[in-house]
Amino acid sequence: QDTPAFKPAHILYYLGGLIAIGAMSLFMNVGWEQFGGSGLFCISLCYMAAAIGGVEWMLARRLVLPAGLLAALAVVLVPLAVYGLQHMLGYWAEGRHPAYRDFHQYIDWRWIFMELATLAAGAVALWRYRLPFTVMPVAVTLWYMSMDIVPMLLGGDTYSFFSHEGKIISTVFGLAMTLVALWIDLRTRSAKDYAFWLYLWGVLAFWGGLSSMDSGSEFGKLVYCLINVLMIGIGAALSRRVFAVFGGLGIAGYLGHLSYSVFRDSLLFPVALTAIGIGVIAAGIFWQRREAAIGASLRGVLPEPLRLLVERRAA
Structure with a gap:
């Protein structure tokens, strides 16, 4: 019962957990801004305390899967707490006061402190509870950081993900995250899958950056196709479907290019x-x-x- 499966109870667990996580992240509306920095900071701390209490209560009753979802919710609340704290301390300059929901919509180097705090909280939660789903917000935060760190490295406030530098950094960052997932896979002897979310977001960042690049030649596009073939082979060897899914999409895209451009007639x-x-x-x-x-x-x-x-x- 501790292994995720396509069962009614597990579907309800994940549906409820993802709704709660989305409510405090992706679907956070601007109405919450009326509480101000101190209000957001206190509210997020109360939410985190309630989530951690729920984790402890569920683990005591061996409800491992829902406990993992609540632990992930506690980690997801960390950016909101840091955001509120930053406003309390006057971190955001006058006239450049973003809403919290912008964290999930716009690339900006000033999100870095929120992301670093989330990574630290995720590491503590994973050390304390050993629940694989806790890796999910860590992996997503690493993906966000791969985009937000570019303005810090290259200068400027914001940048487009589809800039040349953005594509390269996304590809390299995704490859690094995938290699870390492989290292965790090699070191782990537990039945729990701690590497899944790192594989998912690492491959997504790598494949997304690679696929958005313009090779400039048919040979470059062929190399891209061969990389996708290799990804399918890696997925088969490691029993990781994420490689096969994105590899298959890449091959389909290459064949579509051949059909509509090279051999259209x-x-x-x-x-x-x-x-x-x-x-x-x-x-x-x-x-x-x-x-x-x-x-x-x-x-x-x-x-x-x-x-x-x-x-x-x-x-």
Whole structure:
């Protein structure tokens, strides 16, 4: 019952938890600004105290999944508390007074302190409770930070995610987050999945930045397609569907480019593409019949920690 599954009780857990988390983050309206900095700070502290009390109460009754959702809610409240505290201390200059909901809509280097505090709170919550869902707000905050840190590094107040620098930094940051998730996977022997959310947001940042780049040549687009093929292979090896999902989207995008740009007037392109699809299916049949032998030979060339991880995932 502690493992997330598509069960009615678990669906209700996550639906309720995500509604509560969204209410105090994405769906926070400007009406709350009337409480002022001190009001927002005190309200967020009360919410956090109630959430932490709920976590302790549920863990005492072995309700692990809802406890993890409430722990994540407590972490999500940290940016609101820091935002209120910043207003109390006069951090935001006159005439540049953003609403809290702007934190989830606009890129700005001044959100960094809110993000650092959230990361620290997430680390404490994860250390205290060992609940995997607590990693979710940490992963999202890292994704936000990958965008907000660009103005700090390059100068200026704001920047567009779709600028050249933004795409590069998003790609590099996403790759780094994915490697951290892999490191956690290699080090973890627990049945709890602490790396899932880091994989999700890391791959999203990496793939999003990579896909938004303009390669400038057909060779560059081919390399992009091969990277997506590699992502599907990594997803199969590690049993991480997020790699396969985004890799499949990338390949579909590349094939769409070929269809609408390179071979738009070709009669043979759909036929050739069909033949390739049938060939891939045939390769799948071949793999299934010889999966044990192929898998053993491929795992033999991997470093031992990675080989053990792949074998554990396969089991």
